[in-house]
Amino acid sequence: MIYLPCGLLFLVGLSGILLKRNLIKIVISLTIIEYSLFMFLALVGYKQNALPPIVKSVTEEANYVDPLPQALVLTAIVIGLATTALLVALAVRIYEKYGTFDIREIRRLKG
Amino acid sequence: MKGMTEIVKTVSKLLAGLIFFYGIYIVLFGHLTPGGGFAGGVIISGAFILLIVANGIDEEKLRGEKEKAVSLASLGIFLFWIISIIGLCMGTFFFLNFLGKGRPLNIFSGGTIPLCNIAIGIEVSAALCSIVIAFILVKKGDKK
Amino acid sequence: MFVILVLLMILMIAGAVVAIQSKDLLSAVISMGIVGFGLTLVFLVLQAPDLAIVQIVVETLTLIILIAAILKTTMKESKAEKSAVVIYSAAATVILLIILLSVFGNTFKDLPDWGCENLRMSKYYIEQGLEKTGAENLVDAVILDFRAYDTLGEATVLFTAVMGILAVLRSKGRKK
Numbered sequence: 001m002i003y004l005p006c007g008l009l010f011l012v013g014l015s016g017i018l019l020k021r022n023l024i025k026i027v028i029s030l031t032i033i034e035y036s037l038f039m040f041l042a043l044v045g046y047k048q049n050a051l052p053p054i055v056k057s058v059t060e061e062a063n064y065v066d067p068l069p070q071a072l073v074l075t076a077i078v079i080g081l082a083t084t085a086l087l088v089a090l091a092v093r094i095y096e097k098y099g100t101f102d103i104r105e106i107r108r109l110k111g
Numbered sequence: 112m113k114g115m116t117e118i119v120k121t122v123s124k125l126l127a128g129l130i131f132f133y134g135i136y137i138v139l140f141g142h143l144t145p146g147g148g149f150a151g152g153v154i155i156s157g158a159f160i161l162l163i164v165a166n167g168i169d170e171e172k173l174r175g176e177k178e179k180a181v182s183l184a185s186l187g188i189f190l191f192w193i194i195s196i197i198g199l200c201m202g203t204f205f206f207l208n209f210l211g212k213g214r215p216l217n218i219f220s221g222g223t224i225p226l227c228n229i230a231i232g233i234e235v236s237a238a239l240c241s242i243v244i245a246f247i248l249v250k251k252g253d254k255k
Numbered sequence: 256m257f258v259i260l261v262l263l264m265i266l267m268i269a270g271a272v273v274a275i276q277s278k279d280l281l282s283a284v285i286s287m288g289i290v291g292f293g294l295t296l297v298f299l300v301l302q303a304p305d306l307a308i309v310q311i312v313v314e315t316l317t318l319i320i321l322i323a324a325i326l327k328t329t330m331k332e333s334k335a336e337k338s339a340v341v342i343y344s345a346a347a348t349v350i351l352l353i354i355l356l357s358v359f360g361n362t363f364k365d366l367p368d369w370g371c372e373n374l375r376m377s378k379y380y381i382e383q384g385l386e387k388t389g390a391e392n393l394v395d396a397v398i399l400d401f402r403a404y405d406t407l408g409e410a411t412v413l414f415t416a417v418m419g420i421l422a423v424l425r426s427k428g429r430k431k
Contacts, residue, residue, distance in 0.1 A: 002257070002369050005264035007359035009271060011352050016275035018348045024280055024325065028287050031317070032271045035294050038310075039264075042301050045377075048370040052302045053393040054145065055385050065302045066377040067384075067393040071402060073306055074394065075409045078149050078235075081313050082416035085242055088324045089420045092249060095328040137308075142390035145305040147398070153312040160319070181421065188414045195407055221390040224399045227406075234410060238417040239316060245424045246323045 003043060009036035023091045023101045027084060034080045038073050045069035114167030123165035130158040138232035142221040148228040152235025159240050163247070173244055180241035187234025194226055259300055267293040280330050284321045288314065305394045 013036065016029030045066030053067040091101065098106050114120060137144075138151030163173070270289035277283045291314035298307040367373055380397055390396040398406050 001363065002260065003363045003366065004359070005261070005268060007356065007363070009264075009268055010359075011355060012268060012271045012275070014355075015348055015352060018351075019345060020275060022280070024321070025275060025283065027321075028274055028283060031287060032274070032290060035267075035290055038306075039267075039294060039297055042298060042303055042306065043369070044373055046301050046370060047372060050302060052145070052304055053381070055391045055393065064381050064393065066372075066374055067380055067397045068374055068377050070303050070306055070394050071397040071405075074147075074149065074309060074398060075405055077306070077309050077313055079409060079412055081317060082413050084317055085320055086416050086419055086423075088320055089246070089423045092246075092324050092327060093423055101329065142392050142395050145392060145394070146308060147305065147392070147395050150305070150308045150312060153309070153316065157312065157315070177421075181417075184414060184417060188410055191407065191410055195403070221388060221396075222400070224388065224390050224395060227399050227403075228395075231406070231410060235413065238413055242417060242420055243316075243319065243323070245421055246320060246327075248426065249327055249424055250426060251327055 003040060006036050006040040006043070009039070021102050021104060023094065023103065024088075026103075027087050027091065030087070031080070031084055034076070038076060041069045041073050041076075115165050119165050123161050127158045127162050130161065131155060134158065134232075134236070138228055139225065141228040142224045148231030149235055151228070152232040153239060155232065155236040156239040156243075159236075160243050163244070168247060170248065173248060177241055177244045177248070180237045180244065183237035184234050184241065187230050187232075187237060190230040191227065191234065194223060194230065256300070260297065263293055263297050263300070267297075278331070280325050281322070284318060284325065287321075288318050291317070305392070 010033055013029045013032035016032065017026055020026060020029065045068065047063060047065055050063040050065045053064045053070070055064075056062065094106065095101055100106070134151045134154035134157075136151075137146035137154060138148060141147035141151065267290050270286050270293065274283045274286035274290065277286065291310065295307050295311045295314070298304075298310060372378070380393065380401065384393045384396045384401075385391060388396040388400045390400070
């Protein structure tokens with residue numbers, strides 16, 4: 001049951017997306033959901049009493065942690081940064097046009 | 112916008128040089144120690160952002176720098192695609208590891224992996240610099 | 256090991272709850288920094304130094320971008336109004352979260368034991384990685400040789416996102 005705090009962090013982020021009205025709070029909640037997924041993937045690939053996945057010497061056999069989930073998380077971290085930056089740029093433009101970050105006001109004003 | 116005081120400007124010049132070389136070290140030795148293209152690229156862009164924040168904002172000069180950063184990012188991604196297509200042109204599959212493998216624990220080992228690391232390092236550092244410059248140059252109360 | 260992990264995860268959950276509850280946007284962003292740097296410590300405990308390096312620098316850049324956006328616009332959140340719609344949506348969200356929590360509990364019981372070897376392909380990567388690629392950092396060998404398509408797609412996605420940001424944030428141009 002070590003995976004349960006990952007699920008709790010995911011639910012905290014999900015409640016932030018559903019209940020909050022400010023655009024920056026929604027972006028922050030989305031980032032928190034992504035962090036919970038990175039933690040879950042890194043936990044899947046762990047082995048007890050193992051070394052980091054850098055090969056020390058060619059001859060002896062040693063116990064290394066899985067390199068495959070770490071490769072997936074590395075890709076996902078960089079893509080998460082790109083997504084967050086694009087969302088924040090759109091939020092800045094919305095603020096300049098409507099004057100507020102509140103999503104209910106943005107729906108009501110026109111043009 | 113004005114920059115910071117003289118002490119901060121002098122110290123940031125020294126520190127930016129050290130951070131730049133640390134980033135290049137992490138990119139080049141990516142196949143021997145933890146690191147690689149992405150981590151090194153972000154560290155190199157951190158050196159440039161430190162210089163921008165410490166020395167104040169000069170609008171015309173920053174616009175020129177943004178153009179240069181975009182061209183460097185395009186160059187980096189173009190190099191990466193060229194390295195991947197060479198395998199296709201040589202008659203076999205995509206991403207053929209066409210250089211020799213060398214001795215282990217040497218910097219000239221690993222086939223195409225150091226070249227790919229350098230291309231990714233150039234691309235990521237230039238892309239992140241241009242994003243931060245674009246955010247700094249947004250004017251308050253621009254369009255209404 | 257287990258105790259340190261659980262303590263770090265509790266710290267991250269507390270930081271996340273503070274981040275979405277606070278009324279001032281600057282405090283919310285700094286609390287999100289706590290979650291990110293706690294994740295770096297979790298990666299170090301789980302023997303993944305490559306991920307820790309990337310996460311610490313990417314977290315710093317995310318904080319810089321968010322604070323730059325907040326300083327250009329506003330720093331306060333508007334007050335919530337009490338109406339029937341708000342109470343109804345809060346109740347529906349709580350019911351959904353309880354259902355999802357029970358689903359998670361049932362699913363996590365079926366996963367294999369933590370700490371044993373879980374994935375099938377990793378045996379091949381660990382044993383043959385140094386021979387077939389010549390690189391010693393096994394994570395880099397997996398990213399740039401065994402799974403190079405994913406890295407190609409990721410670099411292209413980053414470049415496309417940068418082009419999108421530059422197109423959105425362009426200033427008004429020359430006035431004629």
